[in-house]
Each structure stands twice: as C-alpha cells, then as structure tokens.
Amino acid sequence: MHDGGMATWVFLHAHPDDESSQTAGTMVLAHDRGDRVVNVIATDGTLGMAAEDLRKGETVADRRREELACAAGVIGIDRVEWLGYRDSGMAGWDSNHDPESFCNADLTEVTARVGAIVREEKADVLVSYDPDGGYGHPDHIMVHRVGAAVARQLGSPLRLLEGSFNRDMRARQKALAVKLGVTGQGFFDSDEPQDLRPFGSSASELRWAVDLPDEVVGRKHDALACHASQTSDAGFFLSLPKQLFRAVLGIEYYREPAHPGELVHGWPLEEA
Numbered sequence: 001m002h003d004g005g006m007a008t009w010v011f012l013h014a015h016p017d018d019e020s021s022q023t024a025g026t027m028v029l030a031h032d033r034g035d036r037v038v039n040v041i042a043t044d045g046t047l048g049m050a051a052e053d054l055r056k057g058e059t060v061a062d063r064r065r066e067e068l069a070c071a072a073g074v075i076g077i078d079r080v081e082w083l084g085y086r087d088s089g090m091a092g093w094d095s096n097h098d099p100e101s102f103c104n105a106d107l108t109e110v111t112a113r114v115g116a117i118v119r120e121e122k123a124d125v126l127v128s129y130d131p132d133g134g135y136g137h138p139d140h141i142m143v144h145r146v147g148a149a150v151a152r153q154l155g156s157p158l159r160l161l162e163g164s165f166n167r168d169m170r171a172r173q174k175a176l177a178v179k180l181g182v183t184g185q186g187f188f189d190s191d192e193p194q195d196l197r198p199f200g201s202s203a204s205e206l207r208w209a210v211d212l213p214d215e216v217v218g219r220k221h222d223a224l225a226c227h228a229s230q231t232s233d234a235g236f237f238l239s240l241p242k243q244l245f246r247a248v249l250g251i252e253y254y255r256e257p258a259h260p261g262e263l264v265h266g267w268p269l270e271e272a
C-alpha cells in the first residue's frame, strides 16, 4: 500500500452495470476512505437490452456508456477505462463464436492491456471474478482468466480479489422471496445452472465478506438505477422489496486465491 495508507483499486468488469450489481458497495467504501477507484470495462455491452427510448443514431453501446457515467458519479469512481471488446452474449448464444467477441479475444493481448493500467495506476488491488465468472457468462469467465494472468505476471505485492456470490445464502434468500411473494423466484435457485455454470461459491471457498451499511446499500441502489435500459438485470434487482434487496446485495463476497483461509467479515485491506 502507498505511504499514507491510501490504496488504489482496479476493478475489472465485463459489462457496464456489473460494477453496480456486484462491487458498488466496496467501491463506495474504498472511495469514502480516500482510496482511488478505477473501473475497467471489458465490453461495450452491446448485447444488453436496447433502451425503448433509443434516440435516432444512438446505439445500445452509446446508451450504456451514458448509464455507466451516471453510475460512476453515484459510486465515486475516479477513472473509467473501456477496453472496447464486443459483448459475447450469454452462454449458448451464437455470438459466443464470433471471433470479435471478448470471450475469444487473445488472452495475452487483454492481459497486457489490463496489466498496463494496473502498473500505470500502481494499483494495490485488482478485482476480477471467480473461476465460473459468478454464474457462467462467457465474458465473466474471460474476466477471471485475465485477472489471474495479470496477477501471475505482476506478482506480489499486487493482491487479486475475485468477486463472487455466497451460494449457501441462496436458500435463505429464496425463502424470503417466497415469503414476500416476489416474482422471478427462480433467480434464487443456486442448484439450477445459470449460463450453464453453478452459481457463485460455497462459503468455504470465500475469503472476504464486505458488509454494507444501509447508506451504502442505498448508493448501490442508486447506481443500479442509472442502468435504466437494463430492465431485466438491474431492473430485476430494483424491483425487489427493500428487505430482499438488502439480503441479496448488502454483502459483497470475494475469494483470494493467493491467500486462502476462513471467510472473514471485514475490510480486505485491513487484515492483510
């Protein structure tokens, strides 16, 4: 960590809106501590949903750039860097085979580009995704591969955290969803593969749990609201009753492959 205790975080995300649904709370807490928060977005998100009010000449990628700028303001992201790869679409889509898709990009090339940003920023922490990309999306799996390659190349003292979800909490969240009569309860079935991979990690594979205070959960909600065109993803989370939103999005989980150990509820940079 730099003198003075301020740290620099580089978050590598697959699509615009992943930063809001997955790591926004950690980003807010880091920002509020005076840390520097860099968000690298791998794809243009062009296979996300098209906004109903798309203006003439405006592309899905244009709209999603605007939405991410909004979220970056809410969260307090200091720098947004777009890698510009093509969205690969969800597992099983034809676009998975497009040579231009991010999941088919040259790993050495992407690793060099992300590594250059990490070096330029003298980052202390790189955040990517777990080996299944959380739930199997090909772009998220690619983010995992890139994160692992950058960490291997740069070595210590760079720390690699891999964002994930706690599969073991899913049953409790589903029970709450049933109790509250929420639609879309299938989302909570962790044994049912999403994007052809199991959902998240078991608690024993997780290293860090970052508990978000209510105010931060509120900012995460506001960041998600910036992604208004993504009615099935961000929109689904925003449709949840407050209590369930908190249960699902109020704790952010990370694996740390280089330092395995018991799951600790706390701030990853304080315990190292």
Ligand SMILES: [Zn+2]
Pocket (backbone or CB within 6 Å): 014, 015, 018, 137, 139, 140
């Ligand atoms: Zn994504």
